[in-house]
Amino acid sequence: MTLREIMKYIESEYEVINKTHCEVCGGEFITEQIQLSIIEGAPFDVCSCTCENCGHEKDFFFSAPFVYEDGEPFNNTLN
Numbered sequence: 766m767t768l769r770e771i772m773k774y775i776e777s778e779y780e781v782i783n784k785t786h787c788e789v790c791g792g793e794f795i796t797e798q799i800q801l802s803i804i805e806g807a808p809f810d811v812c813s814c815t816c817e818n819c820g821h822e823k824d825f826f827f828s829a830p831f832v833y834e835d836g837e838p839f840n841n842t843l844n
C-alpha cells in the first residue's frame with residue numbers, strides 16, 4: 766500500500782468521525798489520538814475523540830488492513 770493510499774484511508778476515517786455527532790450534545794468530535802490496537806487478533810486503528818462542545822469522549826474503531834503490507838504497525842507521523 767502506497768503512502769497515498771494510506772492517506773486516503775486515514776481521510777476516510779476522518780470523514781466518518783466528522784459525520785458523527787456527539788450523542789450527548791450533538792457537537793462535533795475532535796481526534797485526540799490515533800493508535801493501533803489488536804482486538805481479537807485483528808488490527809484496528811483506534812481514534813480517541815473528544816466532543817469539542819461538551820468534552821464527551823468516544824473511541825472510533827477502524828479495521829487496519831495496511832499493517833499487513835510490510836509487517837510493521839503504521840506509524841502515526843502524519844500529524
Ligand SMILES: [Zn+2]
Nearest residue numbers: 787790816819
Ligand atoms: Zn458533546
